[in-house]
Amino acid sequence: MKNENIFIDPQLQxxxxxxxxxxxxxxxxxxxACLFLVWFLSDMVNRAIPAVKNNWIQIEVTYNETTIENPxxxxxxxxxxxxxxxxxxxxxxxxxxxxxxxxxxxLTWVLADDQVDQYIxxxxxxxxxxxxxxxxxLQESGKLESRFNTIFFTRGDSKHPxxxxxxxxxxxxxxxxxxxxxFAFPIGVMTSIYLEExxxxxxxxxxxxxxxxxxxxxxxxxxxxxxxxxxxxxFGMPRSSPLVGGLTLGLMTLPIIIVSSRAAxxxxxxxxxxxxxxxxxxxxxxxxxxxxxxxxxGILTGSIIGLAQAMGETAPLIIVGMIAFIPDSPTSIxxxxxxxxxxxxxxxxxxxxAYIERTAAAILVLLVILITLNAIAIYLRxxxxxxx
Amino acid sequence: MKSxxxxxxxxxxxxxxxxxxxxxxxxxxSIFITFGILYAIIFEAIRFFDMQSFWYFITxxxxxxEAAFLEGAGRVEDxxxxxxxxxxxxxxxxxxxxxTFIAMLVAVPIGLFAAIYLxxxxxxxxxxxxxxxxxxxxxxxxxxxxxxAAITVSPLIVKIANYFGMDASFNNALAPGIVMGIxxxxxxxxxxxxxxxxxxxxxxxxxLALGMTKAETIKDIxxxxxxxxxxxxxLLGISKALGETMIVVMAAxxxxxxxxxxxxDLTTVTVIIVxxxxxxxxxxxxxxxxxxxxxxxxxxxxxLINIASVYLIKRFKEKYKVSNL
Amino acid sequence: MAKNIKVSVKELNLWYGDKQALKNISIDIYENKITxxxxxxxxxxSTFLRCINRMNDLINNVKIEGDILIDSHDxxxxxxxxxxxxxxxxxxxxxxxxxxxxxxxxxxxxxxxxGMVKKGSKEEQELVEKSLISAGLWxxxxxxxxQPGTSLSGGQQQRLCIARAIAIKPKVILMDEPTSxxxxxxxxxxxxxxxxxxxxxxxxxxxxxxxxxxxxxDMTAFFHLGDLIEYDKxxxxxxxxxxxxxxxxxxxxxx
Numbered sequence: 001m002k003n004e005n006i007f008i009d010p011q012l013q014x015x016x017x018x019x020x021x022x023x024x025x026x027x028x029x030x031x032x033a034c035l036f037l038v039w040f041l042s043d044m045v046n047r048a049i050p051a052v053k054n055n056w057i058q059i060e061v062t063y064n065e066t067t068i069e070n071p072x073x074x075x076x077x078x079x080x081x082x083x084x085x086x087x088x089x090x091x092x093x094x095x096x097x098x099x100x101x102x103x104x105x106x107l108t109w110v111l112a113d114d115q116v117d118q119y120i121x122x123x124x125x126x127x128x129x130x131x132x133x134x135x136x137x138l139q140e141s142g143k144l145e146s147r148f149n150t151i152f153f154t155r156g157d158s159k160h161p162x163x164x165x166x167x168x169x170x171x172x173x174x175x176x177x178x179x180x181x182x183f184a185f186p187i188g189v190m191t192s193i194y195l196e197e198x199x200x201x202x203x204x205x206x207x208x209x210x211x212x213x214x215x216x217x218x219x220x221x222x223x224x225x226x227x228x229x230x231x232x233x234x235f236g237m238p239r240s241s242p243l244v245g246g247l248t249l250g251l252m253t254l255p256i257i258i259v260s261s262r263a264a265x266x267x268x269x270x271x272x273x274x275x276x277x278x279x280x281x282x283x284x285x286x287x288x289x290x291x292x293x294x295x296x297x298g299i300l301t302g303s304i305i306g307l308a309q310a311m312g313e314t315a316p317l318i319i320v321g322m323i324a325f326i327p328d329s330p331t332s333i334x335x336x337x338x339x340x341x342x343x344x345x346x347x348x349x350x351x352x353x354a355y356i357e358r359t360a361a362a363i364l365v366l367l368v369i370l371i372t373l374n375a376i377a378i379y380l381r382x383x384x385x386x387x388x
Numbered sequence: 389m390k391s392x393x394x395x396x397x398x399x400x401x402x403x404x405x406x407x408x409x410x411x412x413x414x415x416x417x418s419i420f421i422t423f424g425i426l427y428a429i430i431f432e433a434i435r436f437f438d439m440q441s442f443w444y445f446i447t448x449x450x451x452x453x454e455a456a457f458l459e460g461a462g463r464v465e466d467x468x469x470x471x472x473x474x475x476x477x478x479x480x481x482x483x484x485x486x487x488t489f490i491a492m493l494v495a496v497p498i499g500l501f502a503a504i505y506l507x508x509x510x511x512x513x514x515x516x517x518x519x520x521x522x523x524x525x526x527x528x529x530x531x532x533x534x535x536x537a538a539i540t541v542s543p544l545i546v547k548i549a550n551y552f553g554m555d556a557s558f559n560n561a562l563a564p565g566i567v568m569g570i571x572x573x574x575x576x577x578x579x580x581x582x583x584x585x586x587x588x589x590x591x592x593x594x595x596l597a598l599g600m601t602k603a604e605t606i607k608d609i610x611x612x613x614x615x616x617x618x619x620x621x622x623l624l625g626i627s628k629a630l631g632e633t634m635i636v637v638m639a640a641x642x643x644x645x646x647x648x649x650x651x652x653d654l655t656t657v658t659v660i661i662v663x664x665x666x667x668x669x670x671x672x673x674x675x676x677x678x679x680x681x682x683x684x685x686x687x688x689x690x691x692l693i694n695i696a697s698v699y700l701i702k703r704f705k706e707k708y709k710v711s712n713l
Numbered sequence: 714m715a716k717n718i719k720v721s722v723k724e725l726n727l728w729y730g731d732k733q734a735l736k737n738i739s740i741d742i743y744e745n746k747i748t749x750x751x752x753x754x755x756x757x758x759s760t761f762l763r764c765i766n767r768m769n770d771l772i773n774n775v776k777i778e779g780d781i782l783i784d785s786h787d788x789x790x791x792x793x794x795x796x797x798x799x800x801x802x803x804x805x806x807x808x809x810x811x812x813x814x815x816x817x818x819x820x821x822x823x824x825x826x827x828g829m830v831k832k833g834s835k836e837e838q839e840l841v842e843k844s845l846i847s848a849g850l851w852x853x854x855x856x857x858x859x860q861p862g863t864s865l866s867g868g869q870q871q872r873l874c875i876a877r878a879i880a881i882k883p884k885v886i887l888m889d890e891p892t893s894x895x896x897x898x899x900x901x902x903x904x905x906x907x908x909x910x911x912x913x914x915x916x917x918x919x920x921x922x923x924x925x926x927x928x929x930x931d932m933t934a935f936f937h938l939g940d941l942i943e944y945d946k947x948x949x950x951x952x953x954x955x956x957x958x959x960x961x962x963x964x965x966x967x968x
Contacts, residue, residue: 005786005793006784006786006797006801006884007783007786007788007790007793007794007797007798007801008792008793008794008797009794009796009797009800011828012794012796012797012800015601015604015796015826016601016794016796018601018603018604019601019602019603019604021603022602022603022606022607023505023509023602023603025501026501026502026504026505026508026509027505027509028501029497029498029499029500029501029502029504029505030501030502030505030506030518032498033498033499033502033521033522033525033570033573033577034518034521034522036525036570036573037521037524037525040528040536040570043536043540044532044536047539186414187414187417190410190411190414190415191411191414191415191417191418193411194408194411194412194414194415195415198408198411198412199412199415207419208415208416208418208419211418211419211421211422212418213698214422214691214694215418215421215422217624217627217690217691217694218425218631218687218690218691219627219628219630219631219632219633219658219686219687219690220631220633221631221633221658221661221662221683221686222425222429222631222683222686222687223425224665225425225428225429225432225661225679225680225683226421226424226425226428226429228428228665229427229428229429229431229432229680230424230427230428251421254417254418254421255418258418282404283404284403284404284407284408308527311529312527312528312529312530312531312532313529314529314530314531314633314634315530315633315634315637315658315662318662318666319661319662319665319666321666323666341529341531341532342531344531344532344535345531345534345634345637345638348531348534348535348538348539348638349638356539359535360535363532363535366529366532367528367532370527370529371524371527374527588810590806590808590810591810591812591813593768593771593806593810594804594806594810594811594812594874595812596768596771596799597766597768597799597802597803597804597806598799598800598803598804598822598823598877598878598881599796599797599798599799599800599801599823599827599881600796600823600826601796604826608812608822609812609813612813612814613813
């Protein structure tokens with residue numbers, strides 16, 4: 001009598017198939033998520049590429065007192081819609097740099113108007129056929145050039161897209177984040193030291209901890225409401241300033257720094273503290289000279305990550321007014337300012353097509369900064385990871 | 389002569405006390421923040437409810453604030469020609485819920501199954517490639533997502549809708565909903581990954597030892613065990629979606645619209661909060677204060693959801709004695 | 714009394730990476746007998762047990778050589794479906810691990826998935842009842858079948874796990890230190906259970922408790938550092954072991 005091999009079971013095929021399909025489905029979900037990322041990034045890069053270059057025309061410009069007062073008069077009437085009005089307004093500074101030009105009419109490379117720029121790039125534009133002919137002529141006679149768009153990095157916001165750049169937003173971001181970290185870092189680290197090293201285990205300490213966890217989950221826009229009602233209305237701080245924006249962001253960043261600093265303090269083994277006690281040191285001396293230095297890399301890593309998050313926040317800053325039009329960089333934390341993400345928001349809402357590529361480019365700049373910050377944080381974590 | 393007691397010091401003590409007090413004060417700042425938020429919101433919301441009916445705010449289906457805007461901007465004569473301002477918040481919350489729902493439709497299946505693959509099937513090498521990609525999705529600022537939704541996804545939806553013979557607004561609810569879903573995928577997948585990985589291996593082994601396939605084990609044994617944690621992750625995602633501002637400000641509409649159709653333009657609570665506060669009207673006007681009333685409701689709803697989420701995670705941790713969540 | 718061979722192990726070797734955990738094990742397990750595997754910690758007895766239902770396949774970096782025949786069929790043959798193997802070998806673990814389901818579902822789940830019974834059918838109910846009776850849990854469970862399996866006490870949970878293993882009508886039941894997490898009374902109940910179960914099943918049990926082996930096992934195998942040192946009737950192993958290593962272990966020279 002043959003002993004049937006029960007370990008070969010064709011009936012199981014259906015179940016095995018289902019198992020394989022399940023695994024495939026799970027993997028495709030993962031793929032879909034990553035495809036979203038690829039779609040997004042490629043779309044952004046595509047849209048940003050045109051912003052790398054801007055277009056210049058070589059035309060006759062008259063430099064004298066009249067034209068400096070009234071830049072519209074410095075060029076031929078037919079070029080009025082072709083040359084950048086914003087650029088022309090600054091010929092005063094151009095003449096100061098090149099005084100030999102005064103009282104002359106010289107061929108100058110002038111920045112083209114954004115409509116011309118878009119026309120050359122093949123995007124929607126509002127040029128009339130007459131103007132297009134003029135531009136085509138300039139191009140044919142070699143008087144039209146595409147150059148690397150340095151204006152994007154050297155100028156601030158402008159009502160004219162061809163003349164707008166990220167400078168003022170960048171300065172505003174730096175000032176705001178300085179305020180944010182000046183507030184959140186010391187308070188966050190001190191709070192975490194208190195909670196980890198000094199706090200007694202009682203209801204009040206628990207209450208503080210619950211509070212911090214809740215803060216981390218509050219929608220960011222509500223922090224904006226807080227900034228508006230308390231900092232601006234109650235304390236009378238200047239609206240749109242890095243001071244208010246920075247403090248508002250600081251409140252949001254505080255829980256992140258506290259949580260990561262506490263984790264960093266916890267990784268320092270108790271044996272270090274016990275050794276200190278054994279030597280007769282006070283708690284504070286142990287913390288300051290022994291625990292804190294060892295926890296510092298972890299604390300810094302957490303703070304950099306908190307900084308990166310604060311850098312991308314927009315909603316609360318809109319509420320406290322940091323979406324004003326800021327052409328010139330702020331010089332102090334009480335000046336009106338804007339920040340990079342808010343600049344992106346403002347530009348995204350502008351009707352001119354030329355702003356689309358600049359918004360996308362600004363987004364890429366922001367993403368590069370964020371990736372760099374996170375990479376530094378990860379590098380720090382790996383380098384100083386001590387295996388006890 | 390009595391010898392000096394070497395076991396006491398006096399200078400060190402006061403310095404120590406001072407430091408301890410400063411540290412304590414720092415810690416209490418976080419409490420002040422919470423109360424600050426509550427103060428800001430409640431105080432101003434109460435002023436709003438002095439001016440407008442609370443009942444209508446909760447149940448009314450008309451949110452039209454043109455008159456209030458004009459009044460607040462000091463243009464009272466212009467306001468008299470326009471219908472009285474209504475502050476019924478239902479259409480706003482309906483808009484928020486619809487977009488949140490669409491977002492969760494995207495985020496939950498993708499996030500959960502991605503987590504299942506990462507925790508149950510992926511090799512260390514695969515994990516090291518895909519997990520960072522999900523983390524990048526989490527790190528993209530919402531204003532960037534908003535731009536993407538408005539400039540790429542929205543027109544695409546309109547195009548697809550037109551192809552099927554349907555009308556779609558450029559401020560349709562589908563675009564911000566989908567993009568918000570993409571943003572929330574990492575929230576779901578990250579926590580679900582941790583939770584699923586924390587289900588004790590003995591549970592899994594018991595099932596496999598009985599002759600169950602891997603998929604059957606995951607579906608019938610592991611996922612049900614991880615359920616409280618997965619629900620907590622979903623709640624966290626919902627909370628994030630409810631409070632999200634930039635994506636909807638940039639891609640959704642401004643028109644309060646009570647509708648089931650995601651292709652129409654509608655608006656949400658967070659959009660109106662922003663809209664109410666960036667005009668030139670006085671701080672005391674009903675319009676400005678309505679933002680705080682809305683903020684108050686948003687605060688409590690997200691607070692409740694977060695508390696529920698934390699509670700579920702706590703219960704999960706206790707059940708399986710997990711320490712790494 | 715003819716002793717049929719249920720499980721035949723031929724020259725089994727196992728490596729975890731570079732470390733060899735089982736060295737050339739050859740042993741015949743007899744039908745309807747309880748065979749105990751004893752030995753100090755790390756000797757390979759649990760690893761060996763898990764080879765019989767190919768649970769070691771789930772670990773990365775594991776290499777297995779040799780054959781294990783159950784009812785004369787090699788379970789490590791290339792054409793064999795590992796799920797079919799596990800379907801025919803039941804396992805009870807050290808810590809009770811009931812599913813997050815009701816008591817009824819815990820027992821009914823696997824048979825149903827294997828197509829042995831249809832959901833909610835009379836056959837299913839009878840199977841659950843019979844398995845719980847055989848596991849000595851029916852009286853305590855029959856009124857609370859819809860309660861979650863985790864609502865039972867430790868000892869009851871382990872009997873539930875035994876019921877669940879019996880329900881799939883396995884050829885062999887493997888038990889990996891089944892009572893080490895339980896109190897003495899539950900332990901006694903389960904040991905009595907084993908003695909009654911052997912009439913229908915072949916049982917292999919890993920235990921670090923020598924007294925337990927002496928109480929329940931017909932045959933005992935002594936493992937040491939991956940080698941099978943001695944395999945014989947339990948009475949012989951404990952009274953007159955032939956190898957010195959066995960004797961040293963039995964007499965408590967090392968633990």
